[in-house]
Structure formats: C-alpha cells, structure tokens
Amino acid sequence: MKMKTILMGAACAFAMAPAAFAERGSDGQLNIIYWQAPSTMNQYLSGGNKEQDAAALVNEPLARYDASGAIVPWLVDEVPTVENGGVSADLKTITWKLTEGLKWSDGTPVTSSDVKFTWEYCTDPDGGCASSNYFDGVASIDTPDERTAVIHFSEPKPFPYGPFVGASTPIIQKAQFENCVGAKAQECTTENFNPIGTGPFVVTDFRPNDVISFKANPNYRDPNKPAFATVTFKGGGDAQAAGRSVLETGEFDYAWNLQLSPDVLASMESAGKGTVIKGFGTSVERIMINLTDVSPDLGDERGTIKHPHPFLSDINVRKALSMAIDRALLTKIGYGETGKPTCNVLPAPAIYVSTANDSCLTQDIEGANKLLDDAGWVKGSDGIRAKDGVRLSVLYQTSTNAVRQKYQAAIKQWWNQIGVEVELRNISASVFFGSDPGSNDTFQKFFADVEMYTNNFNGTDPEGYMASWTCAQIPSPENQWQGNNMPRFCNDDYEALVKEMSVTGDINKRAELAKAMNDMLMQNYIILPITHRASVSARSNTLGGVDMNVWDSQMWNVADWTRAK
C-alpha cells in the first residue's frame, strides 16, 4: 500500500515535470553582458546595436527576420504579400492585421492607433529619430479598425518591409509616449528608460550606461514564456573580459560582439564553460581602390573625378593587385573560424550571391607579374615597376585595429613581390570613420590610393547597398565629402541596373540584378573583397534556445531561451 503511494507520487511528479519545466519564470535568472553599455531603452533614440538589443527584450516590431533572414510574423498572424492580398498590386499599400488579444505589459490592448502613433513619433522633424529612414516614402497610415493598419507609400515600393519589420522599428505605446513627441522625445527619461512593451520582459531598474534589470512580463501573449523570471543586462568592460566571463568563468550566460583574435577565442572556449556562436551577415572586409588622383599639388581638386588616378585607372594594375592577395590565408590569420574568404562585395543572403568571381580565391603572384609585364609596367633597378615615369607606389590606409594591421603587413609583402611599392598608414578609428569634413584622414575623403575597412547593410534587401556605387554617391567638396562611393566609380551601365532594380518587384529578377551589379564592380576591380566576417557572440553551455541572428536583434527570440538542465 505504502509502496503504491510512493510509486503513484513518483509517476505524478514525472507527469508534472515537463509542465513545470515550461512554466513562465521557472528557470530563474538570466545574465547577459554587453561590453558596450546601453544608454536608453528606446530604439528610436539610438541607432546603436547595443540599445536595439537591450530594448528588444521589451519592444517588438510587427514582423521580424529569423536566423535564416526570412521574414516571420511577430505581432501579426501573417506577413502581408502580393499573393495573400496584403500588399496591393500597384505596390503602393501594405495592410498589417494585428494578432487578436495582444496586450501591452500594463494590461491594455495593443491597437492599430499605436502603430500609427509610432510612425508619427519617428517622423516628427524635431524628434531626431534614429530610424526615420525606415519610414522613407510612407505617405500616410490608415486605421480602419482596432486591429488593422494600412500603410500608404507615395511611390511603388517593391520591398515594402521597411517600417515595423526588424530590430529598428518596433511598436511603442501611444498612451505612454503621447506627450513625448518631437523636441520632448529626449526629455521623457522615465518613458525612455521604462517603456511599456509587448515583449517577454519589463524593466524593473534602468541605470544608463551600466546595468538594466528586467522581470518577466505578466501579460506576455504566450502564457508559458519566457522561461526566465529575471534578467540582468550588464554593460561595460571590454570584449576580452566579456568573453572570459562567459567562456572561462561562467559568471554570465551570453556575451555579445567578441572581436578577438581566433586563437584567443579558441583558448577561452577550451575552458569548457561556454560556446562561441557566430552568424554570417553581410559584413565584408574590403579594399577600396581610388580612381582619382590624390596628389596634394591639386589643391581643392584633390581626390575629385576631374583628375583620374595616374596608375590605378589602369584595370590591369587593379586586377594584378587583386590576384596577388591570398584571401584564404589572410582570413585564417585574422578571423579563423569566424570569417570566410570571399570574392563578392555582396556576400549574403544566399540568393544574391554570385559565383562568377570565385577565381580570385586562389592567389596568383606569377599571373599578376605576367599581367603587369604585358601591360608595359617594367620593373626598375629598385624592383618597383614603372611606365612613362609613373611608379607603382601606393599609400594603403586603414583604421587602427590589430587584425587590420596584420592584413596590411601581409598584403604589403605580396604587393612588393609584384613590384608595387607600399606605404602603410593606420588612423585612429574615431578619426577614420568620423565624418568630419575638416579632417583629411576620413575614409570618405580617401586621400590615399587604397583603403581597407568593413561595411555591411541592414536587413536582407540589398537595393540601397548596391546603390552606393552610383555617380551621385561620390564624395566631393560639393557635398561636403558625404556619400558611399569611395572608389569614385561612375558607369552608365551600372546606373541603369540600379534604376531597374528600384522598379522591379519580382524577387528572382531582383536577385539577378543584384548579382549583375556585384559582378560589374568585381570585374572592374574597384573593390577587392577579402573576408566575409561573422558576428561573434558567446553563450553559456547551460543556456538553451539561442538562435544567433544577424538579420535582426540577437535578442530576437529571448522569450524562447531556457536553462538547459
């Protein structure tokens, strides 16, 4: 009899266990470390990844990108498309329908007027909204009923998923932020630090640039989530200390953005407390080649398209520079497992990736030498090639960063082997990437022959990124040296492709156009891509459910995170 009770009890406990496991708040405390500390909990007031990730625990968009880059419904039941009628045939309206019964963390219902308010909040000219470019082209938003929001664009939008999709444009509560529009946006510190959201957690204590405490949202739409009852989101320190705290000591469960050299990361990981996780987005470390003459003698016309470069305007020289680089070796030295050698400036998502340029993956010093010989560049007594009195001597600049200086040293050696003299220069990142038009050392002014840095684009649609290399984007004194076309490339065929893409809706056709543009840039050798870089984070071995996402916030699925037993 007694035995039977015990057995019954054991059976009951067994049956209850899975239920208890999935209960809200059953997994206790989650510790996250970001070595750059968030300064606000409002995504609209900061474009930084750290703020977007911290606020992603609270504020959510209508739809997000999942880890594969596909758009998934989040606060709606389905993603509107032309096929299901959510996007109009003329590509000028998109209709979002909120999931029924959605509640804010204070218990009030989420309505379409909140969606409309969010747009008004971000597009107020005095508000200084960091994500306002996502709302470009939005003419108006209609709210025919409580759950429906219709976005009208002023022109056809082949890719209408800018507003309210992804990490940068979440929905904020109208009732809370009504009095914080325009110039008052920055002053509403209580609202900005303690937003009412739809996400799995709510803020209990926010200390700017230090630490944020969260607890589970009692009104979260899935009654069994999140698994963690409280979250501590710690900011500050450096990448090495953050990595160590997850991988070696296990004090934290998740660390973000670990830009460390591969052997350092590997030695930390070997401690066995955690795992390095990576995701390949669109970041490519590339060398930009300057097609204009930057000689200081030219005065104000230095680095403008009025004066073509004395030798880099010869495609054979550019091609030889590309052939001399061993991309695989560089990537192994600089990034190890967290990088891949690449020959494309557009490396992802998969459907946009061209395979036409893959021959550059193999280094060919002999071929490069032969190419230069044939093109009439003859080696002089000092081993440097010259033609008509023009010596192949390049100034190679980049930002100060241990990995970049390794790249520079290795590439210098290879270029010396093909008879090109190289002078290296590194510039403090804050100056190099600062867009001060008064400084001659910015990457936009580009007063050097070649320069190296990493760039990427947000979301999964490359239209805006590929339009970076149009004539209108050339930095010049007329536009205060703003613009993204660093090589100063200007080609009518390329302009035509850009124009075509802006009016093409079909995804396969868009992919073809993007590949054609990528191939044109690559085969002109004005950009020499080297490494496709991954985002690198670390998670504790006891943390389950993490799905590294490079297309959206890394915290996108934090509601699904659990403590692995």
Next chain:
Amino acid sequence: MTDTAQPTKAPRSQWWDIWDQFRHHKGAMLASFVFLLILFAVLFGKFLWPIDPAYNDFGAMDQRPSLAHPLGTDGLGRDALAQMIQGGRTSIAVGLTAMLLSLFLGTFIGVLSGYFRRLDGILMRITDLFLALPLLPLLLVMMMLFREPLSAAFGPEMGIFILMVSAIGITSWMPTARIVRGDVLALKEREFILSAQSIGTTPFKMIMRHILPNVMSPIMVSATLGIANAIITESALSFLGLGFPPDFPTWGRLLNDAAEYLQIYPERVIWPGLAISLTVLSVNYIGDGLRDALDPRLRKR
C-alpha cells in the same frame, strides 16, 4: 723666507674625480654595463642576426622560442628577435632625442625665469599653460597639420620621427623648467654669486660658469625620468595610430600588439616589456650615479 711648495705633479682634472666617485657606485656601474649592452645590441644586432624584421614567413607563424627563432615568431611569422632589435633602435632613438629636446627646453626656460626676475612671470605662465594643455588632442592636431609636409620633405619614417620627437619634447619640458627655476632662485642668493657679480661677471658667463654646474643634479634626474616618459609616450601614440607606420616596429608597439596574447604567448609581452624596463632602470641608475658624482659636496665624502 718661505718656500712655496711646488706641486710635484699636474693637478687632477675634476673629471677624474667624478669618474672615481662614479666608479664606486655599484648600481651605476652595473647599469652602465647593461645600457651599453642594450645600445650595442640594437646598433649592431642587425649584423649578427640578419633576418628581415618585416618579412612575413607564413610557414612559421605563432612559433615558440626555438633555435631558428630564439624569441619566437608573431602571428604573421615575423621573427621576434629581429623585431626587438629593429624596434629598439627606434625606441631608444626617440627616447634619447626627445629627452634631450625636453631637457634643453626645460633648462633654458627654467634658468631664464629663475635668473631674470622680469621674465619670470610670463615664462611661468607659459609653463602653466603647457601643463594645462591636454596632451592627446594637441598631438592629434600636430599630426594633422604637419604629418604630410614632413613626410613629403623627409620621407614617411624620418618625417614621423621628427614629428614624434618634437611632439614629445615640447609637451614634457615643464617639470624640468619648474625644478630648475626653483634651484636657480635659491642659488642666486648665495654669496659666491654675489661676489661673482661684484667683479662684473656678465649674466651669460654667470649662468654658464656658476649657475648651470650647480643645477646639474636635478637636470640629471629629470633626464633619466624623461627617457622613460618618452619611450612610454611613443608607445601610447603608436597604439592610437598616430605614431610610426604600422609595419615599423617599436618596443611600445610590440608590447601593445602582444597584450591580447598575454595568456597564450606570454613571452611576446615579456621581451619588449623587459627591454623597456631594463633601459629605463639602467638610465635611472646611471643618472643616480652621475648626480652623486657631479655633486662636489657628496664627492668629498
């Protein structure tokens, strides 16, 4: 009748006395030996160890110390010993030259302001001004304004060397100036100065013959501290990308590059760290010995 005793041999020069005193300072003798050894190594090491410090040997990356590479190799397969030799040339050259410049400026301004009452106010305010200047923004501006013209005139390496030495020199003379001024003010009231004045010594002669020799000891101490300061400032500048081109090794740069690998390859931090410490320590001890030797009161002990 009194017989004046004739000296039987020529009087000893005072430098012999100084050398005698210096010889008995054990620390200073050891330090001189170490410093000369380091100087010899960086000057002639190139001929004894003829590997090119800039050559990337991709077949020998991240090696521990071995016979082929006595101090190991770095992440690009560059030989650490060759880099240490090459880096030492730059670091010591920058350290010594910047120290001389800052010493010259500091002594000049200190003596002038201590000796000539009329100049005192304005020179000391200038000193305060320089002390209050934030060093890094000032260096940034200097680099921006002068890097290109200097690189064009002297080549990238020599141009940066001149810029670096003058940048460090003109931002580190202030402590020397203050110390020297204080000593000069005290000396000025001494009787021997008064008597020198009474026989009509000109200010220039006065400074050269009576003041300077007597403020030698604080200047020596400043000098030894100055070398250390210059080597460290150079490494900080290189780290910020304001210094020499990245393929141009200096001890400071080697140290900064290696800091990340402290756990995996501790030797990479130890070599340049040891070299900097030994240089600074030995120069300090030499300064200590020289000060004792140069001070006539201590010498007679």
